[in-house]
Amino acid sequence: MTSFTVTRHVRATATDTWNTLVDWPRHGDWVPLTEVRVVTDRPDGVGATFVARTGLGPLGFDDPMEVVAWEPPSGDDRGDRPGRCEIVKHGRVVHGSAWFTVTPLPGRRCRVVWVEDVEVSPRRVTRYAGPLLSLSGRAIFGATLRGMARSLESAG
Incomplete structure (x- = not known):
C-alpha cells in the first residue's frame, strides 16, 4: 500500500465544502482526464457507488x-462536529x-483533509514505485483540492 495526505484550507463553509466534495460527478471538473458517474439510485450516504473513468479515449481505466x-x-x-466520508475502491487497477x-x-x-491508502495493480508496481505513487498522488489531489477551493471561493 502507498499512502498520502493532502490538507487544504477553504474560504467557504464546511457545509458548502462538504456538499461540493460529495457531488461526485463534479470531481471531473477538477481531476484531469476524469469523468465520474454515480451508478446507484442515491448519490449520497453509505452504499452510494460511483465510478471514476480516467483516461483519454479507449486508453484509460475505471475506478469503482x-x-x-x-x-x-x-x-x-468552530466546535461543530467535522464531516467525514470514507470510500472503498474496488477497481482492477486502483x-x-x-x-x-x-x-x-x-x-x-x-479545513479539508484527504487521505488515500491505495495499491495499484499489478501490486509489485506499488511495492517498487510506492514513493513515486505517493508523490504523484499528493500532487494530483493537491491540485484537485485547489481547483475545488477556487470554484467554491469564487462562487461565494
Whole structure:
C-alpha cells in the first residue's frame, strides 16, 4: 500500500465544502482526464457507488468506489462536529480506501483533509514505485483540492 495526505484550507463553509466534495460527478471538473458517474439510485450516504473513468479515449481505466462511512458536518461554526466520508475502491487497477474530513473553522472557513491508502495493480508496481505513487498522488489531489477551493471561493 502507498499512502498520502493532502490538507487544504477553504474560504467557504464546511457545509458548502462538504456538499461540493460529495457531488461526485463534479470531481471531473477538477481531476484531469476524469469523468465520474454515480451508478446507484442515491448519490449520497453509505452504499452510494460511483465510478471514476480516467483516461483519454479507449486508453484509460475505471475506478469503482463505494461509500462506507458518511457523516456530514454538524454545522459551520468552530466546535461543530467535522464531516467525514470514507470510500472503498474496488477497481482492477486502483484498490484500497480513501477518506476525507471537513472541519469548520472561524470566519466561514473550513479545513479539508484527504487521505488515500491505495495499491495499484499489478501490486509489485506499488511495492517498487510506492514513493513515486505517493508523490504523484499528493500532487494530483493537491491540485484537485485547489481547483475545488477556487470554484467554491469564487462562487461565494
